[in-house]
Every structure is written in structure tokens, then in C-alpha cells.
Amino acid sequence: MVLESLLSGTGGTVVFEFYLPFLLTFTLFFGLMDRVNPFGPNQKKLHVIISLIAAFYILIFSPFAGQISTFFATFFAETSLVIVTLLVGMMVVALLTGMGFSKEGWDKVWHRAFGGIVMLGFVVAVALFISSGGLNLLGAAGFGGGIGLSAEDLLIIGMVVITVAAIWFMGRSSED
Structure with a gap:
């Protein structure tokens, strides 16, 4: 009865639009930071604080937020x-390949595809930064206007550069 009343009407909006995204964001950021330990071992209090800040940015996302708050809210989302x-x-992948969730299986994947994973991570990070409004934050709202390039031109140039870099990376020999 309590769950039904919570999920019906405006209570459902609160749960699904605020509480669950907050909880998911906090859990993901805390889990990753606890696993990676970017600030060294035994820094759980710092991990909790940073994860809470990231999760609260999800809650304050609104068109009325300031430029930095909007950037962080979009970026974290x-x-x-x-x-x-x-x-x-x-x-x-783990289920379809039959390797399961063993550490040895993922170590093999990581060892074989390290360069590709790093390149993909870099591309995803740049895409997240740009799509979150990072260029506007840096004062480059019309980032192609000063040199006569449109956004489409810059996108095509970026795709060509990424393609050439990927081909170079895949084509290099182990002796290089």
C-alpha cells in the first residue's frame, strides 16, 4: 500500500526523476572511485564526498542553473x-563469450586491447566534454567562426583525424 501510493501521482515522479538517478549516480561514482583509488588507498571519505557532489549535480540539473552547474550536471548525467x-x-560480452566474470578472462581482454580501450576512452571523454557544453565553458561557443569553419566542417575534420589515427595505430608494427 505504501509503495503503491509512493509510485502513483507525484510520488512516482520524485522516485523516478530524482531519487533513483541520485542513487545510481552516487553508487556508480563511489564504486569506480573505490575500485580505482585515484587519491590513494584508504580515502573512502573523500570518495563519498566527491560521489555525493556528482550525484547532487544530477538533482540540480535545470535550464536555470549557472553555466558551470549546467556543464557539470550534463557531464555527470x-x-x-x-x-x-x-x-x-x-x-x-561475458555471457556470450563464455569467459564469465573471472579476473583472468578480463585480464586477457585488457592485455590484448589496451591501446584500443585507451583510444576509445579518450574519444568518449572528448565527446562527453563537448556534448556537455565544455567548449562554451571555455569561451569557444562559436569555435569555428573565427577561422570560417562551421560545426559540420569541424566534425568532418575530427572524424578524418580520428580515422587516420586509428589506421596508424592499427597499422604500426611491434618494432615501432
């Missing part, structure tokens, strides 16, 4: 979507 997509992809 899109990063959360990327993390969820990666986790689901890892689960599908």
Missing part, C-alpha cells in the same frame, strides 16, 4: 549513461 552502457556491454 552523460557520464552515468556511458558507465551504465559499458557495464551492460561487459555483461553481454
Whole structure:
């Protein structure tokens, strides 16, 4: 009865639009920071604080927020979507390849595809930064206007550069 009243009407809006995104974002950021330890071992309090800040940025996302708040809210929301997509992809790969979730199986994948994973991570990070409004934050709202390039021109140039870099990376020999 309590759950039904909570999920019906405006209570459902609160749960699905605020509480669950907050909880998911906090859990993902805390889990990643706890696993990676970017600030060294035994820094759980710092991980909690940073994860709470990231999760609260999800809650304050609104068109009326300031430019920096809007950037962080969009960035953290899109990063959360990327993390969820990666986790689901890892689960599908683990189930379809039969390697399961063993550390040895993932170590093999990591060792074989390290360069590609790093390149993909860089491309995803740049895409998240740009799509979150990072260029506007840096004062480059009309980033192609000063040199006569449109956004489409810059996109094509970027795609060509990424393609050439990928071909170079895949084509280099182990002696290079």
C-alpha cells in the first residue's frame, strides 16, 4: 500500500526523476572511485564526498542553473549513461563469450586491447566534454567562426583525424 501510493501521482515522479538517478549516480561514482583509488588507498571519505557532489549535480540539473552547474550536471548525467552502457556491454560480452566474470578472462581482454580501450576512452571523454557544453565553458561557443569553419566542417575534420589515427595505430608494427 505504501509503495503503491509512493509510485502513483507525484510520488512516482520524485522516485523516478530524482531519487533513483541520485542513487545510481552516487553508487556508480563511489564504486569506480573505490575500485580505482585515484587519491590513494584508504580515502573512502573523500570518495563519498566527491560521489555525493556528482550525484547532487544530477538533482540540480535545470535550464536555470549557472553555466558551470549546467556543464557539470550534463557531464555527470552523460557520464552515468556511458558507465551504465559499458557495464551492460561487459555483461553481454561475458555471457556470450563464455569467459564469465573471472579476473583472468578480463585480464586477457585488457592485455590484448589496451591501446584500443585507451583510444576509445579518450574519444568518449572528448565527446562527453563537448556534448556537455565544455567548449562554451571555455569561451569557444562559436569555435569555428573565427577561422570560417562551421560545426559540420569541424566534425568532418575530427572524424578524418580520428580515422587516420586509428589506421596508424592499427597499422604500426611491434618494432615501432
